[in-house]
Amino acid sequence: MTMDAAFPRLRRLWSGTWRLLLAVVMGLFAFLVTYGSIIEIKPTGELNNGALGMRMLADVALGVVALVLYPFRHRAPLLIALVICASTVVSALALGASTLVIASISTRRRVREIVPVAVLSLVAGVIAEITLPQTEELPLWAVALMSTLSIGVVVVTGLYIGGRRQLHRSLFEQVQSERRERAAHIEQARASERTRIAREMHDTLAHRLSLVSLHAGALEFRTDLSHEQVAQAAATVRENAQLAGDELRAVLGVLRDPENGTLESTGMLQPSLRNLDELLAVSERAGNPVDLVVDADVDPLWHAPSETLSRTVFRVIQEAVTNARKHAPHTRVSIRVSGEPGEFVTLTIRNPIVRVGSDVDVVRENTAAEMRAAPASGLGLVGLAERVRLVGGTLERDPGAHENVFTLKVWFPWNT
Numbered sequence: 001m002t003m004d005a006a007f008p009r010l011r012r013l014w015s016g017t018w019r020l021l022l023a024v025v026m027g028l029f030a031f032l033v034t035y036g037s038i039i040e041i042k043p044t045g046e047l048n049n050g051a052l053g054m055r056m057l058a059d060v061a062l063g064v065v066a067l068v069l070y071p072f073r074h075r076a077p078l079l080i081a082l083v084i085c086a087s088t089v090v091s092a093l094a095l096g097a098s099t100l101v102i103a104s105i106s107t108r109r110r111v112r113e114i115v116p117v118a119v120l121s122l123v124a125g126v127i128a129e130i131t132l133p134q135t136e137e138l139p140l141w142a143v144a145l146m147s148t149l150s151i152g153v154v155v156v157t158g159l160y161i162g163g164r165r166q167l168h169r170s171l172f173e174q175v176q177s178e179r180r181e182r183a184a185h186i187e188q189a190r191a192s193e194r195t196r197i198a199r200e201m202h203d204t205l206a207h208r209l210s211l212v213s214l215h216a217g218a219l220e221f222r223t224d225l226s227h228e229q230v231a232q233a234a235a236t237v238r239e240n241a242q243l244a245g246d247e248l249r250a251v252l253g254v255l256r257d258p259e260n261g262t263l264e265s266t267g268m269l270q271p272s273l274r275n276l277d278e279l280l281a282v283s284e285r286a287g288n289p290v291d292l293v294v295d296a297d298v299d300p301l302w303h304a305p306s307e308t309l310s311r312t313v314f315r316v317i318q319e320a321v322t323n324a325r326k327h328a329p330h331t332r333v334s335i336r337v338s339g340e341p342g343e344f345v346t347l348t349i350r351n352p353i354v355r356v357g358s359d360v361d362v363v364r365e366n367t368a369a370e371m372r373a374a375p376a377s378g379l380g381l382v383g384l385a386e387r388v389r390l391v392g393g394t395l396e397r398d399p400g401a402h403e404n405v406f407t408l409k410v411w412f413p414w415n416t
Helices: 003-041 048-071 077-087 095-107 111-131 140-223 227-256 275-287 297-301 307-327 367-373 380-390
Strands: 292-295 333-340 344-352 393-398 407-415
Touching: 003 095, 003 275, 048 077, 048 227, 077 111, 095 111, 095 140, 095 275, 095 307, 095 393, 140 227, 140 275, 275 292, 292 297, 297 333, 307 380, 307 393, 307 407, 380 393, 380 407
Parallel strands: 292 333
Antiparallel strands: 333 344, 344 407, 393 407
């Protein structure tokens, strides 16, 4: 048995033991005071020794029964309390158990239990006082008043103890609830961080791996490349593979230790429009040049956007360029930034749709191989739509079945 399991049991054992000892001490004191005063004050000739002896024997027997029943009061609180209180009609030894059981039943703070127990105890006390031989006969009202006051003090004490216990229990439950809520918030924060990591992993690694796949496909299927072109493509593959590996290690490091690591702490900072020129240059080297047009109305916001808008717009453009490189290699991507000042910003991205076997000039002999080398997950635009929604924007896509142009439109609030 472990110490954690044994300690509560020892506490319960000690709690029951000292209460029982207190009931025994109180009962013995009441027994000695009651019968000691009778024997001391009453003349020997006036005592009926046989009757007094039988009463004392019955007193002890009922007192023992009351003391034996007292530890089991929690199993049937009302029944055991009534039995113990009823035994005080004859037994002074049971007064200690009776007093404690009244206090115990009062801690439950249930009127339907307290009232019958208190009334029975009052009646039993009055009867016991009347039937005992006394040197001075007290008026019935005085006996009833004394019994009522003593029982009332015990009941009030029990109510106070019950109130304290209820308060402690309420505070404990409140603390436990706050701990559970805190744990839930922490777990939610971890889940949100993991979701963000997964989104960053997709955005970043998909871009890197699409470049690796594209240039590897060119090395595999293009036999007309010069030595310099082969070396350049191989360098691009090596560079992007190394960057993808570094970024993957950073992400996995955060996943292994989410409490002590974040994307920012590992140096994998989220890119923004500050990195747009680099992105467009890489896309152009990969064979997908990008035409970027920014309307004059949104030019001030474009050059000084908020950090949230900057990151989100960059990710939208990155995903669009990456998809164009996967599905329409060697085509030109057009991006237009327009909007209504103070209302919204619109990002319109278009690229031609390339179908294998068509007579479009930009389709080369190795298009099918390059497309197979960079398969799509089908989740890029879904994650992108969720990212846009989180900043209050909307995303629409037009497959362009009739115009052979794929169009992606995104609206952002002006003050994103």
